[in-house]
Amino acid sequence: MSDPGTALPSDPHRVPVQGDRSRVVILGGGPGGYEAALVAARAGAEVTLLEERGIGGAAVLTDVVPSKTLIATAEVLDQVADSARLGIRDADDGSAPTAETLTVDLGAVNERVRRLAASQSADITASLRAAGVRILPRRGRLVGPDRVQALDGPGDGAGDGAVVEEIGADVVLLAVGARPRELGEAPCDGERILNWTQLYELGALPEHLIVVGSGVTGAEFASAYRALGSRVTLVSSRDQVLPGTDADAADVLEDAFARRGVELRSRSRAAAARREGEEVVVTLTSGEEIRGSHALMALGGVPRTEGLGLETAGVRLRSSGHVETDRVSRTSVRGIYAAGDCTGVYPLASVAAMQGRIAMHHALGDAVSPLVAAQVSSAIFTSPEIAVVGVSEAEVASGEVAGEVLVLGLETNPRAKMQGVAEGFVKLVVRPGSHTVLGAVVVAPRASELIMPFTLAVAHRLTAEQVAGTFTVYPSLTGSLAEVARRVDAEG
Structure with a gap:
């Protein structure tokens, strides 16, 4: 992707405001779409959001929110399975508890999953309406760089269906997401x-x-x-x-x-x-x-870019079908932006949301910092969780980045001992000499929460010494974040 640097008000790629309000049309109501809609509406734009599958998109309705809700239930059973080491026994026969001694009602679990997803969707919808966003439960199709058609009917991803309305736009954001990839010889039937x-x-x-x-x-x-x-x-x-x-x-x-x-x-x-x-x-x-x-x-996923009229509008796609964008979410066409999984930048809801916000700030005339890949943190919600940010040890080992790698296992952490945590570590990558934090890995329960201090350190170019000198609660897993940073002096 190109690097446009910080956008300036004189940027010729900007779209001029029509009258008192810019007309913004957003295709897709996932994190990229709804976050962009909120930014644009609060900036005074006239915003129309088209979403056929439900506000929140796949992230809220069928992906991130549902999967992490399911995983939260699984975590409870994991804790039960490991509780024998804490001295917990069955009240009747004194046996050690295991996950197998409990019964999981998956129907009830999944009913809760669906209910929470619907609740989150409703909360987002309420926020959009309160901000003045016009929501259309339709599919959208470009008929040029500044016009969008709202289509009726279920459709099949090919952009078919009756035209319900045609909407003029000064700014268009594509936030249509992705669908699951399937094997041709393994068609999914939704049952087995x-x-x-x-x-x-x-x-x-x-x-x-x-x-x-x-x-x-x-x-x-x-x-x-x-x-x-x-x-x-x-x-x-x-x-x-x-x-x-x-x-x-x-x-x-x-x-x-x-x-x-x-x-x-x-x-x-x-x-x-x-x-x-x-x-x-x-x-x-x-x-x-x-x-x-x-x-x-x-x-993996396949971008939902078929049938959107992108060829008609002149929007360039990569060979993978993803929309080609730069670091402020611009496409190849003036006034058309893209965010989220349809861009192939990172398949993360947090990145989609950031891309959407950046796109609207840029389109509506605000100075904005482009997306910086090195500052993106991500987590894998397994047991234990894995969270990463910035430069990896592999990049250091290959010589791509000059860095020093420090590792501290959790086996010496007092809170980990108290909780019976038997696996995990903290890894820190720092620049030689200055000890500026370049990257980190945390493998631990709630690693997704623990990575943020290191993300702040990467984003604000803090040194290991600054991290090490910050107070942490005793006892806590965060103590290991500071402890690994103190090893810079010990190993330097």
């Missing part, structure tokens, strides 16, 4: 062969779930369903789970999988899946077959 949007309709716990794909989605659901009580087989085409993630973190997760009974099939690629009565058969490229009760196809 599932993508991640279909899991929340299950009324009973899968006896044996075969998870195809060991990226973030596959690893999270393998971890969650094993904790819930399903037998789980994870099919990974790579040598290690979570390709591209910190190798030490992946090792810890693989050890946790082995301890909890997840069967990992490394260097195995799925070629097909079919139903045989009450079973699912997943066929590997080697010809081997794995039988289970259900299969989850966790193979």
Whole structure:
């Protein structure tokens, strides 16, 4: 992506305000879309938001909110399974509690998941309406760089349907997201062969779930369903789970999988899946077959850019189908921006939201800082959680970035001992000499919460000494964040 630097009011790419109010049309009501709508409405723009599947998009209705709600339930069972080391025993027979001694009502769990997702969607909808955003429950299609058609009918992603309304726009934001990728020889039926949007309709716990794909989605659901009580087989085409993630973190997760009974099939690629009565058969490229009760196809996403009229408007796409954008979310067409999974920048709700906010600030005349990839933190909600930010150890090892790597295990942390935490670590990457924090990895319970101090350090170029000199609560897991930073002096 190009680097436009900080946008200035004289930027020729900006769209002139028409009269007193700019007309902003947003296609897609996920994090990128609704955050952009709020920014634009509060700036005084006339905002129309088109979303056919429900406000909040996939992130709220079928992806992030539902999956993390399910995972929160699984975490409770994980804690039960590990509570024997804390001295907890069954009141009747004195046996050690295990997750298997509890019954999971998956129908009730999924009903709660759907209810919370709907509640979150309703809260966002209320915020948009309070801000003055006009919401249309329609699909949108560009008919030029400054006109959008609202389409009726269910459609099939090809942009068909009757034209309900045509809307003029000074600014258009594409925030249409992505859909689950599927294998041609493993069509998802929503009953036994599932993508991640279909899991929340299950009324009973899968006896044996075969998870195809060991990226973030596959690893999270393998971890969650094993904790819930399903037998789980994870099919990974790579040598290690979570390709591209910190190798030490992946090792810890693989050890946790082995301890909890997840069967990992490394260097195995799925070629097909079919139903045989009450079973699912997943066929590997080697010809081997794995039988289970259900299969989850966790193979990444495909951008929803078909049928949007992008070619008509002149918007350039990458070979992958993603919209080409720069670091302030501009596309190749003046006045048209894009945010979220349809851009392929990072498949993260937080990044989509930031892209949407940046796009609107830029389009409406505010000076804005572009998206900085090194400041993006992310988390994997497995057990234990994995959170990362900034420069990785792999980049240091390859010579791509000059850095020093410091690692501290959690086994010496007093709070970890009290909670019976047996695995995890904190890793810090600093610049040689100045000790400026460049990156970090946290593997621990609630790592998604613990990464923020390191994200602040990366974003504001703090040194390890500044992190080390900041007070932490005793006892707490945050104590290890400061402790690893103090090792700069010890190892320098």
